[in-house]
Amino acid sequence: MDWPEGKDFRRLLLEEATCAEEALPYNRLPENEEPYALFTDGSCRIVGKHWRWKAAVWSPTRRVAETAAGESESRQFAEVKAIQLALDIAEQGKWPMLHLSADSWMVANALWGWLQQRKQSNWQHRGKPTWAAPVWQDIAARLEKLAVKVRHVDAHVPKSWATEEHQNNHWVDQAAKIEVAQADLDWQHKGELFMAWWAHDTSGHQGTDATYRWAHDRGVDLTMDTIAQVIR
Template sequence: MLPEEEVTHAEEAPPYNKLPEDEKPYALFPDGSCRIVGKHRRWKAAVWSPTWRVAEAAEGEGEWSQFAEVKAIQLALDIAEREKWPMLYLCTDSWMVANALWRWLQQWKQSNWQCRGKPIWAAPLWQDIAARLEKLVVKGQPTTHVDAHVPKRWATEEHQNNQQVDQAAKIEVAQVDLDWQCKGELFIAWWAHDPSGHQGRDATYRWARDRGVDLSMDTRVIHECETCAAIKQAKRLKPLWYGGRWLKYKYGEAWQIDYSTLPQSRQGKRYVLTMVEATTGWLETYPVSHATAWNTILGLEKQVLQQHGTPERIESDNGTHFRNNLIDPWAKEHGIEWVYHIPYHAPASGKIERYNGLLKTTLRAMGGGTLKHWDTHLAKATWLVNTRGSAN
């Protein structure tokens, strides 16, 4: 695909068996698979060359078959670059991969790798593929889609090659908890459920649909998800925000803030400035290395003032990161009434404390029961807290 070309529809290249003989050596069949082994997901990506009768493969844990299919495209590009091929034909039986390469890639790039305002799935992989396609000399549209299921008597050379790469992508394991052929939909459902935010069947379906994938949802994905169970337990708290002194404020006018302590991340972050909007319970978070007055001001300006407007009132405890000669003049300059809680007075600070607890519960659930790598989950955990569905 040349940089100046814009793909607007899925126009397939000729089938493999109709390619010129001198171009067939540059055709590769990529595929990917995934199996659940015990409590682990194992994926394998493979590429088959019908000319050279060889396959290359890569494998790993923790991802689904769609991820493996995209990794297989990267494998094919690796081969083409390594061998300095003048062109590359990709013959795939993956509807998702075919549409991404034919139709969506240029659109994603133009929309800053978003689809309907949401980040596309596996954006780093697609960005790498897009950059490499621009550098690769290709002939026309280098991708052809292979129908994966045809009777043997109708199978062409192309279908036979597709079966070869299917076999290369199979993962040989001693114990498999689920039948691969019968439970294929379950894998797709898991693939969509995890990045959709653990918000139930409908949210999972919408997430997949927004990315061009129609799926038949299996409710076991919800029932067996440990992250969903932990978040559901956290939701059983009584409504965090209710009437009282907050009724006189409009949205964005009053906030409670606090620092939550977490294990030090690889980037040296140890604290999260949590900021909760008083009338709705909307949460904003800002990770920092140290709980200081300056970081408090930076977090408020970036997450509150710039996104929600200047508040009338901010409540906090009496910690030195909140009560000092930097915060006081800053608050007065912006016309903000800064109110300090009475120490150990639960009614005053209980709401923000419960939000800190809910955030940590969500981070721990996403980290497999620990707070390790919490910084990589923070943005998604914040979003989960804000979309948890509690009454406000």
């Protein structure tokens, strides 16, 4: 699968027309552009016997979050749906621009250039349809009508280094979390152990760090602790 987070598309900004430009950090935006800034995130986890996803958008100036949710899709799908949700907000408000911030390299790279490449290849990759093509096609069409800039936020910084940008990224991360009952948590833990075993086995019995990266690249949310339990 041609995952956009596996590449860095920022260099394409000077080489070809892309769907979105690279944005400034939120704390460096002109004051008159701050109302048009949104932070996005997505999550996925097992609830009961089903995978559930949740997409979230956070407005720093309005201090409110909007969410969408569903079943049977991955975390990466949730992150893409969060883009759609942000575009919905901008379109409904008739915004002249949109500044998107996300801690997902998939989101950033997709909007910086991967999306443009997939469109030029007629939404095909090596003879196969692009993953989630209908959703990407909708996003691409809407980006042609709105000036969008995208910022990748580093979510893994020490608290002493955290800026207003990181604080807002934290709020959208909280909004994207999926709440579950204790009974579901027990079931979920068993499911996570199985998924950790599957990831460890399918990735070639690699170590904890390598198994974590392998699972993360494929949209499977596993913690290092869970993986360590099945590798011991």
